[in-house]
Amino acid sequence: MEQVAELLKKIAPEIVREVENRYTILQNIYFYQPIGRRALAGIISWSERPLRSEIKKLEEQGLVEIEQKGMKVSVEGEDTINRLEDFIFYLRGLSPVARNIEEKFGCRHVIIVPGDSDKDETIKKQLGREAARNLLSFLKNGDIVAVTGGTTMAQVPHSMPPASGFNEVVVVPGRGGLGERVELQSNSIAAELAQKLGAQYRLLYVPDNLGSEAMESIVNEPGIKEVIATIRQASILLHGIGGAEEMARRRGMAEQQIEEILKKGAVAEAFGYYFNSEGSIVHATTSVGLSVMDLKNIRTVIAIAGGASKAPAIQAFLRYHRPTVLITDEGAARRLLYIEGGKRNDEQKDS
Amino acid sequence: MEQVAELLKKIAPEIVREVENRYTILQNIYFYQPIGRRALAGIISWSERPLRSEIKKLEEQGLVEIEQKGMKVSVEGEDTINRLEDFIFYLRGLSPVARNIEEKFGCRHVIIVPGDSDKDETIKKQLGREAARNLLSFLKNGDIVAVTGGTTMAQVPHSMPPASGFNEVVVVPGRGGLGERVELQSNSIAAELAQKLGAQYRLLYVPDNLGSEAMESIVNEPGIKEVIATIRQASILLHGIGGAEEMARRRGMAEQQIEEILKKGAVAEAFGYYFNSEGSIVHATTSVGLSVMDLKNIRTVIAIAGGASKAPAIQAFLRYHRPTVLITDEGAARRLLYIEGGKRNDEQKDS
DNA sequence: ATCATGCGGGTCAAATTTAGGCCCATGATT
DNA sequence: AATCATGGGCCTAAATTTGACCCGCATGAT
Numbered sequence: 001m002e003q004v005a006e007l008l009k010k011i012a013p014e015i016v017r018e019v020e021n022r023y024t025i026l027q028n029i030y031f032y033q034p035i036g037r038r039a040l041a042g043i044i045s046w047s048e049r050p051l052r053s054e055i056k057k058l059e060e061q062g063l064v065e066i067e068q069k070g071m072k073v074s075v076e077g078e079d080t081i082n083r084l085e086d087f088i089f090y091l092r093g094l095s096p097v098a099r100n101i102e103e104k105f106g107c108r109h110v111i112i113v114p115g116d117s118d119k120d121e122t123i124k125k126q127l128g129r130e131a132a133r134n135l136l137s138f139l140k141n142g143d144i145v146a147v148t149g150g151t152t153m154a155q156v157p158h159s160m161p162p163a164s165g166f167n168e169v170v171v172v173p174g175r176g177g178l179g180e181r182v183e184l185q186s187n188s189i190a191a192e193l194a195q196k197l198g199a200q201y202r203l204l205y206v207p208d209n210l211g212s213e214a215m216e217s218i219v220n221e222p223g224i225k226e227v228i229a230t231i232r233q234a235s236i237l238l239h240g241i242g243g244a245e246e247m248a249r250r251r252g253m254a255e256q257q258i259e260e261i262l263k264k265g266a267v268a269e270a271f272g273y274y275f276n277s278e279g280s281i282v283h284a285t286t287s288v289g290l291s292v293m294d295l296k297n298i299r300t301v302i303a304i305a306g307g308a309s310k311a312p313a314i315q316a317f318l319r320y321h322r323p324t325v326l327i328t329d330e331g332a333a334r335r336l337l338y339i340e341g342g343k344r345n346d347e348q349k350d351s
Numbered sequence: 352m353e354q355v356a357e358l359l360k361k362i363a364p365e366i367v368r369e370v371e372n373r374y375t376i377l378q379n380i381y382f383y384q385p386i387g388r389r390a391l392a393g394i395i396s397w398s399e400r401p402l403r404s405e406i407k408k409l410e411e412q413g414l415v416e417i418e419q420k421g422m423k424v425s426v427e428g429e430d431t432i433n434r435l436e437d438f439i440f441y442l443r444g445l446s447p448v449a450r451n452i453e454e455k456f457g458c459r460h461v462i463i464v465p466g467d468s469d470k471d472e473t474i475k476k477q478l479g480r481e482a483a484r485n486l487l488s489f490l491k492n493g494d495i496v497a498v499t500g501g502t503t504m505a506q507v508p509h510s511m512p513p514a515s516g517f518n519e520v521v522v523v524p525g526r527g528g529l530g531e532r533v534e535l536q537s538n539s540i541a542a543e544l545a546q547k548l549g550a551q552y553r554l555l556y557v558p559d560n561l562g563s564e565a566m567e568s569i570v571n572e573p574g575i576k577e578v579i580a581t582i583r584q585a586s587i588l589l590h591g592i593g594g595a596e597e598m599a600r601r602r603g604m605a606e607q608q609i610e611e612i613l614k615k616g617a618v619a620e621a622f623g624y625y626f627n628s629e630g631s632i633v634h635a636t637t638s639v640g641l642s643v644m645d646l647k648n649i650r651t652v653i654a655i656a657g658g659a660s661k662a663p664a665i666q667a668f669l670r671y672h673r674p675t676v677l678i679t680d681e682g683a684a685r686r687l688l689y690i691e692g693g694k695r696n697d698e699q700k701d702s
Numbered sequence: 703a704t705c706a707t708g709c710g711g712g713t714c715a716a717a718t719t720t721a722g723g724c725c726c727a728t729g730a731t732t
Numbered sequence: 733a734a735t736c737a738t739g740g741g742c743c744t745a746a747a748t749t750t751g752a753c754c755c756g757c758a759t760g761a762t
Contacts, residue, residue, distance in 0.1 A: 004355045007434050010412055010427075011373050015366040022362050036709050049750050052711095061361055068709060068758050076361075083358050387738045400721050403739095419729055419738060705762075711755085718749070725742085732735075 005090035016091055023084045024120070025054055026063060026077055031122040034070030044120075085126065088114045097333050101326070104340055105318040109325045116331025117152070117306035123329050127306045128155025130327045131238060135160075138236055138300045138324075139197075141168040146234035146290055147193060148174045149186040152304055153240040157192035169199035172231045174239070175271055175289035176206030202227045206288045215286055224288075231289050237298045239323070241305035242269045243313040251285075268316035277312055279319025292320070300324045311335035356441035367442055374435045375471070376405055377414060377428055382473040385421030395471075436477070439465045448684050452677070455691055456669040460676045467682025468503070468657035474680050478657045479506025481678045482589060486511075489587055489651045489675075490548075492519040497585035497641055498544060499525045500537040503655055504591040508543035520550035523582045525590070526622055526640035527557030553578045557639045566637055575639075582640045588649045590674070592656035593620045594664040602636075619667035628663055630670025643671070651675045662686035 009016055028044055029035060037055070041048045055071065058064040063077035073081070089095065089112065098110045111130050115123040135156070139145070147153060171194035173186035182188055187203045194201035204227045206218055218224060247269035248258045261283045265276035272287030281292070295301060301321070305314050306329035314328065314336055328336075360367055379395055380386060388406070392399045406422065409415040414428035424432070440446065440463065449461040462481050466474040486507070490496070498504060522545035524537035533539055538554045545552035555578045557569055569575060595617035599609045612634045616627035623638030632643070646652060652672070656665050657680035665679065665687055679687070 001355055004352055004438060007438060010431055011435060012366060012369055015363060018363050080361055084362060087355060087358060421738065
């Protein structure tokens with residue numbers, strides 16, 4: 001497949017753009033369906049007329065269905081999206097990018113989704129889908145799965161196909177809830193995921209940043225204690241890598257303190273710990289549940305993060321710990337290599 | 352690769368034409384190089400201006416080099432042609448066509464080159480190249496290779512890469528020379544091929560259609576006798592399938608007799624025998640060298656024929672004998688299935 | 703039930719791209 | 733020395749694409 005992609009780039013480079021365009025259109029219709037022409041044009045920043053022409057072709061191919069209430073992707077189109085994703089991976093030359101990251105960070109497996117979450121909302125769904133796929137491939141009955149929160153992680157259960165045979169699996173949040181929107185909290189995600197998997201779940205409602213006395217008393221509650229014990233035994237971790245500032249703000253950290261830890265060079269956060277770009281811990285907050293120290297005891301760690309802006313956080317996290325799988329997107333991957341090597345700079349602006 | 356082709360046809364069907372066009376252009380430049388714009392436009396029946404635009408793109412991709420004396424294909428372009436051929440095979444859906452022929456005629460291996468020899472001279476070169484490849488893959492030292500004549504067969508030695516280690520191989524013509532242009536005679540082809548392979552060769556200069564007394568006396572000449580004995584021991588046969596009328600005419604058969612055998616339904620000829628479309632012998636001429644009766648004793652038979660017009664001859668031959676490999680082109684293959692099954696009619700006119 | 707919104711589709715002129723056709727200087731071949 | 737085919741330039745016409753509308757109509761909210 002990679003060779004075919006290279007061949008096409010040589011013989012007809014224009015079609016590469018064409019195929020990518022149609023992929024983006026199809027993907028966005030799928031994400032927002034049913035959606036109208038004008039709305040879609042706004043989302044992907046096209047003008048209406050050309051978009052219309054492209055969609056007409058897609059409709060003629062039976063990939064898109066047009067109704068009064070809007071356009072949607074046909075079942076054939078859905079299948080085409082999936083197959084296209086793999087192909088575009090090679091078309092954009094992401095294969096060498098993935099290998100590069102694997103080498104530089106000693107990662108076993110790097111998965112890159114074409115696109116950039118910062119620019120295209122639908123990419124997060126792709127990341128979630130990849131995460132779901134990977135989780136399924138690693139999951140065995142009896143496993144304890146810990147998940148973290150965030151917008152990307154929230155996509156994972158949505159993309160998880162209903163499964164069965166995982167009655168003995170337990171899904172837990174990695175830590176206590178954050179003060180964020182409920183649907184992005186690890187608790188919600190854990191519950192949703194467990195439901196999709198037909199698995200059990202335990203939730204942990206403990207606010208972060210408690211005083212040590214209050215923390216101690218809550219942690220010693222029998223129910224809470226049991227959940228925490230379960231979390232500590234997690235064998236699979238689905239971890240959404242978070243940026244330092246973003247996470248600090250989400251947790252309601254004082255503006256002054258945020259400034260302080262940023263001055264210390266914090267770029268990434270994980271389980272209440274803040275890391276600088278070297279992967280060293282520069283700040284720690286009180287927290288219950290998993291700790292970064294537990295990472296090395298977890299059999300399978302699936303790290304997820306997308307968007308060029310997340311690259312520094314990814315870099316920091318990878319330097320601290322080598323996950324089993326890194327799932328990211330093109331924007332983050334290219335930026336990551338850029339800030340890491342400085343050498344292989346092949347960023348591309350428009351997509 | 353086949354799946355990628357199907358995918359591309361779905362998402363961007365226009366690219367099929369585009370890729371095929373550029374392939375044809377590249378192939379024809381390669382065949383006639385160095386050649387000018389206008390001449391090339393005449394050959395492939397394009398108007399000059401669009402051809403110019405396409406070639407400009409090919410040049411920008413570094414596939415074509417333009418000099419004062421004409422255009423030629425770069426080394427990279429040459430490589431691209433080869434890789435494109437395989438890809439276009441799937442792009443045109445020739446994979447199922449080949450399988451179909453294999454099934455219907457019980458052929459072990461069918462190779463189809465995209466294009467139609469009737470319309471495009473360069474296709475014969477492709478056929479020759481495939482024949483050369485196949486011959487090499489079957490050839491072992493000690494083999495006796497018999498070849499027949501014709502325009503397609505004449506391309507085989509030209510496309511044969513210089514080889515060595517075949518000192519013990521002997522190349523012979525399948526039969527005595529025909530009264531045709533010397534470079535298309537089996538004798539010439541056998542000699543050229545032997546030279547390319549670094550092999551030995553024996554030639555046989557005996558006119559066809561001799562009276563029986565004359566024939567007998569010539570055949571008993573010691574030198575001739577030895578060559579004929581060698582031919583009879585051939586282990587590999589490269590056979591260009593011939594149409595009945597064409598071959599009869601090439602041999603200088605009387606116009607009246609030609610009409611007669613055609614009335615008997617003759618559509619194909621091989622080694623002096625004429626077959627109807629059922630594969631039955633309807634006429635036989637005196638001839639020295641191989642006979643159709645010897646076919647079954649030959650280990651490897653590579654049959655070659657291209658062009659939609661050859662389809663009836665191919666059909667007749669395949670019904671008489673199942674060659675090890677059939678090498679043909681798209682035009683012949685599709686027509687063959689059309690006249691055979693009547694069902695799977697997916698002919699296409701323009702290419 | 704009514705209304706407003708967003709939908710697909712139609713239309714038409716402007717802008718851009720592509721095609722046609724010709725000439726020209728040049729370098730190779732005869 | 734002369735002829736020929738070559739690539740490149742150029743300009744006009746044609747075709748296509750783009751931009752900017754408007755319209756009737758379902759649908760969902762009021």
